[in-house]
Amino acid sequence: MSGESGKPKTPLPGTYLKRDEYMKLPGLIKYKPVARYLFSAGQAQSRFLHGLKEGKILGVMCPSCGRVYVPPRAYCEYCHTPTSEWVELPGTGTIHTAVVSYIATDRSRLEEPEIVGVIRLDAPGYKEDQYEFAGLFHKICGVTPEQVMDGSAIGMRVKPRWKPAEERTGSVTDIECFEPVEG
Amino acid sequence: MERAAIIGVGWYGLRPTTPEVSFREMVFEAATRAYEDAGIDPRQDVDAFLSAQEDFWEGIAIADEFAPEPLGGVLRPTVTVAGDGLQALANAVMLVQTGFFDIVVVEAHGKPSDIASLGEIYEFALDPIHHRPVKPAHPLFMMAFDAQAYMMRTGADPSHLALVAAENRARGLRNPRASYAAKISVDEVLEAETIMDPLTRYDIAGYVDAAIVLVVARESVAKKLSDKPVFIDGIGYATETGTGTLEWHSWGRMPSMRVAAMTAYAQAGIGDPLSSTDFAEVEDRASHYQLIALEELGLAPEDQAHKLYERGEYELDGYYPVNPSGGSLAMGVALEATGLVRLLEAVLQLRGEAGGHQLDGVERAIVASWRGPPTTTSMVAVLSGPEMGF
Amino acid sequence: MRANLHVKDRVGIVGAGMTLFRRRFLETPRELAWEAVKQALDSAGLTLRDIDCVVIGTAPDAFDGIHMNGEYLADGAGGFGKPVDRIYIGGGTGVMVPISAWWHAASGHCNTVLAVAEEKMSHAMPHPQYVFAYIWDPILERPLGPNLIWIFAMEMRRYMHKCGAKKEDIALVSVKNKRNALDHPAAQAAANITVDDVLNSELLVWPVNRLDISPVSDGAVALIIAREKVARRITDSPVWIEGVGFTLDNTHWYNRELGYPRYVEYAARMAYRMAGIERPWKEIDVAEPYDPFDYKELHHIEGLQLAPRCQAWKLLKEGYFDRDGELPTSPSGGLLGVGNPIAAAGLMKVAELFWQLRYEAGKRQVKKPVHKGVAQAWGDLMQAGTVIVLGN
Ligand SMILES: [Zn+2]
Numbered sequence: 001m002s003g004e005s006g007k008p009k010t011p012l013p014g015t016y017l018k019r020d021e022y023m024k025l026p027g028l029i030k031y032k033p034v035a036r037y038l039f040s041a042g043q044a045q046s047r048f049l050h051g052l053k054e055g056k057i058l059g060v061m062c063p064s065c066g067r068v069y070v071p072p073r074a075y076c077e078y079c080h081t082p083t084s085e086w087v088e089l090p091g092t093g094t095i096h097t098a099v100v101s102y103i104a105t106d107r108s109r110l111e112e113p114e115i116v117g118v119i120r121l122d123a124p125g126y127k128e129d130q131y132e133f134a135g136l137f138h139k140i141c142g143v144t145p146e147q148v149m150d151g152s153a154i155g156m157r158v159k160p161r162w163k164p165a166e167e168r169t170g171s172v173t174d175i176e177c178f179e180p181v182e183g
Numbered sequence: 184m185e186r187a188a189i190i191g192v193g194w195y196g197l198r199p200t201t202p203e204v205s206f207r208e209m210v211f212e213a214a215t216r217a218y219e220d221a222g223i224d225p226r227q228d229v230d231a232f233l234s235a236q237e238d239f240w241e242g243i244a245i246a247d248e249f250a251p252e253p254l255g256g257v258l259r260p261t262v263t264v265a266g267d268g269l270q271a272l273a274n275a276v277m278l279v280q281t282g283f284f285d286i287v288v289v290e291a292h293g294k295p296s297d298i299a300s301l302g303e304i305y306e307f308a309l310d311p312i313h314h315r316p317v318k319p320a321h322p323l324f325m326m327a328f329d330a331q332a333y334m335m336r337t338g339a340d341p342s343h344l345a346l347v348a349a350e351n352r353a354r355g356l357r358n359p360r361a362s363y364a365a366k367i368s369v370d371e372v373l374e375a376e377t378i379m380d381p382l383t384r385y386d387i388a389g390y391v392d393a394a395i396v397l398v399v400a401r402e403s404v405a406k407k408l409s410d411k412p413v414f415i416d417g418i419g420y421a422t423e424t425g426t427g428t429l430e431w432h433s434w435g436r437m438p439s440m441r442v443a444a445m446t447a448y449a450q451a452g453i454g455d456p457l458s459s460t461d462f463a464e465v466e467d468r469a470s471h472y473q474l475i476a477l478e479e480l481g482l483a484p485e486d487q488a489h490k491l492y493e494r495g496e497y498e499l500d501g502y503y504p505v506n507p508s509g510g511s512l513a514m515g516v517a518l519e520a521t522g523l524v525r526l527l528e529a530v531l532q533l534r535g536e537a538g539g540h541q542l543d544g545v546e547r548a549i550v551a552s553w554r555g556p557p558t559t560t561s562m563v564a565v566l567s568g569p570e571m572g573f
Numbered sequence: 574m575r576a577n578l579h580v581k582d583r584v585g586i587v588g589a590g591m592t593l594f595r596r597r598f599l600e601t602p603r604e605l606a607w608e609a610v611k612q613a614l615d616s617a618g619l620t621l622r623d624i625d626c627v628v629i630g631t632a633p634d635a636f637d638g639i640h641m642n643g644e645y646l647a648d649g650a651g652g653f654g655k656p657v658d659r660i661y662i663g664g665g666t667g668v669m670v671p672i673s674a675w676w677h678a679a680s681g682h683c684n685t686v687l688a689v690a691e692e693k694m695s696h697a698m699p700h701p702q703y704v705f706a707y708i709w710d711p712i713l714e715r716p717l718g719p720n721l722i723w724i725f726a727m728e729m730r731r732y733m734h735k736c737g738a739k740k741e742d743i744a745l746v747s748v749k750n751k752r753n754a755l756d757h758p759a760a761q762a763a764a765n766i767t768v769d770d771v772l773n774s775e776l777l778v779w780p781v782n783r784l785d786i787s788p789v790s791d792g793a794v795a796l797i798i799a800r801e802k803v804a805r806r807i808t809d810s811p812v813w814i815e816g817v818g819f820t821l822d823n824t825h826w827y828n829r830e831l832g833y834p835r836y837v838e839y840a841a842r843m844a845y846r847m848a849g850i851e852r853p854w855k856e857i858d859v860a861e862p863y864d865p866f867d868y869k870e871l872h873h874i875e876g877l878q879l880a881p882r883c884q885a886w887k888l889l890k891e892g893y894f895d896r897d898g899e900l901p902t903s904p905s906g907g908l909l910g911v912g913n914p915i916a917a918a919g920l921m922k923v924a925e926l927f928w929q930l931r932y933e934a935g936k937r938q939v940k941k942p943v944h945k946g947v948a949q950a951w952g953d954l955m956q957a958g959t960v961i962v963l964g965n
Contacts, residue, residue, distance in 0.1 A: 001916075011614075011758075012591065014594075014595055014598050014611070015600060016593065016596075016599075018597070019597065025609075029315070030698075033304075033307045034306075035307070036298075038296075038297055039242065039297055040201070040202055040205050040206070040294070041205065042208045043203070044358075045713070049712070052259065070828075072666065073207070073210075073252065075213060077253075080215070080224075080226055097722060097728070097730045097731040098730065099727050099778050099780065101720065101722075101726070101777075101779075102799050103722065103777050103778065104718065104720065105706050105718050105719065106706075107616070108329065113779075114716070116727070118727060131833075132830075133828060134832075135827050135828050137714060137827040139717065145779065151734055154730075154734050158897050171716055171854055172713050172716050173717070212846040238635065239634060244634070244707035245632065245661070245663040247821075247953065248708065248954045248957075249824050250821065251821040251823060256821060258821075258822055259820065259821070260820060261820070262669060262817070264658055264659070264660060265643050265661055266643065270658060274658065274673070274676070277676045277679075278680070283847065304640055305640075308641045308645075310639075311638055403574035420658075421656050421657070422643075422644060422654070422655065422657035423653075424648060554641075555641065555644050556644075560647075560657065570924070572743065
């Protein structure tokens, strides 16, 4: 890559293969790792998940700076002190950002596009427009792709749409999605 | 050049399971203890944070994204070393010695109880083309290769391995951090179920969850902040050969540990480690590795470690105590925190805080660990205690 | 970090090499690393015997498909019997590797360091994007079935909202970088395209279309880094590492403003302070901001303090960031044009500055005289900033 011309002295290495050439390579090894885990949710997230099962969004407050964390953590990342007081939030909030997805996790195309975004939750401990906020990443329903594209979705007031109590399992999916607050 | 010193240590766990906490909460607990020990505020006083972790131990791709919050490293220089905690410590020493960083925090944790397919994860560390298709029955088969090669070379027999296993597990009885301590005889080790010939289940260490956090400071800063700094006189590490080239591995030896030791000794100005240091904490996740390591570290003449062992030279009241803590055989393997468990024990000894297994008048120690399949990367540190610093 | 320190022993880059960047290679990850190392050694007239230490960078292990990837790559990266470290900070790894090599040398521990970054994404099945399913919080995020592009799209949407930028304004980054890459011999996605081509390419996650994104790539890059007295023996024109910075923000990216990357700002301020740079928008002559997505380059230009907030897209329209502009950005062609083998792509950006600052970039050489350059990468969950300032 050096020299006056900026051209390599020799062609750059690397043997490019087309997909079908690659798939026909002799001795090509297919391997699927067996990687299974039993993640301990820990003190803070466990209590949060129990709250979801009961249809509540719980936050936890840092005694030192007053931030309320959703999702809760056992410690304040800005003060490095244990968090203490638990608070139940109303669950309402505003859409911080939203997008329209036409693809799934494995990049296959979805039949119906899906809207997902970040919800800035109504929580004490933050100034309006502060860089940090209590919030969740979730699906958004009752909003059209056009509203996402023209920007009217951003700042929209939303609330959680809960699964029926008997179907809730203590998972973030106990909230089906966030939907616009009527009126 | 100014040395680096450890001015704070904190640990959490060292138990086979820790279901009460997430890995992040475990790290937070260890960090809080380390900062208290050092008397520092992580949000004000620390110039960089280093964590040691591997994606597949965590079950998270790019696991380093979880490093900053529990350590107090949010919006601060924080980076991950994909290696043993001792490698992260070596990087912390380098950061301090650039002259730009006064205080650096090092963290390593392992939560093997969260891993439901530990054997398969080990298999995933094998070369995908040459070794995985062979489907070895036990992913740690290389340990047995090393044991066999070691015995052939030195004339040691399984009873020598059993002696290490029995002694280390017994030493752990005096160490409250040793979950796998046991009162067990050499015969019982030999007669136990064979996992991979010649290794029985007592020859191979169990697993523990643990988080360890260290506060490392530049020498002059350390002396100001701490009345019990433990100095890092030298630290070295080296990688032997990649996982795809087992054919090149020197079975029954650890050439990477020899290189790492030479580096650490040269930095520390040590010629003969046996006379210049007082004890060692040496990685022993299978019993024979302690014997191999003693030779590679220059703490035993070539092929003689097992004989010196038989004569009791490495006992707590012997000529040169090795693994007073009980080593990994008694304390368990904490994945990438394993090296820092050895280091933690050495630091507590040098500070006189080891408790029931405290050695008398120890001033200088060697800490050695390794990781890989098989023993690919080794790390060696030479530490000296508080009174050596003045 | 201490500032205004009198540095007695500088650290310089003395050689660079890379492979082609392509979607699919015959070579194994280890062989790719070796090819890049060989090129770098040859360019400096050195052999492996001259190398003391090795720093390796790769992003998630799942791409190369091996646990303990540093150990696996050690042979190919020239690490046999040497101190080898693998450093990682997600997508920020490519720029972190030379930062780490810097401290290996600046501390006096190593006289010469090989900084090697490699990524082989193409062999992940069914699609490399699937690997990214595992970067999310296993309890709070993975159950929602996220795709990596979501998070970028959310950030891009927020940037558009905050800064009043439209999709067509942002697409210009892709047009510029793919055009720049036409002159790069390693380039995988070089092209003369228009804004309309970007807008009309496959819609993935609105506002992200396929041509807003860099491609899936395999490739490797290597640099040779040396302490001053050694560097001067190797070459008359080392390129000095004048400042380094790295920052991680919190893991909870959905608890933060997505319109501005404060972690890049923090990392940049650290690097500038070390380099003695007070007005980066005046003092930096050429920049390689990280551009896995087109809006990211604008986001990062602002984080790097090279443009006022929300002004980058307007300056872009005026040609300010073109190769013959006031402040050329991504003259290499960036990740959008040259390709994005994650860690290797970041290191490619540092290699480009090395060539630019030695006036060896050929047709890619920027028009203005160059004294100082900055390269930056980003990574993890919208949280990592890595910044390096080089000077000639
Ligand atoms: Zn707080």
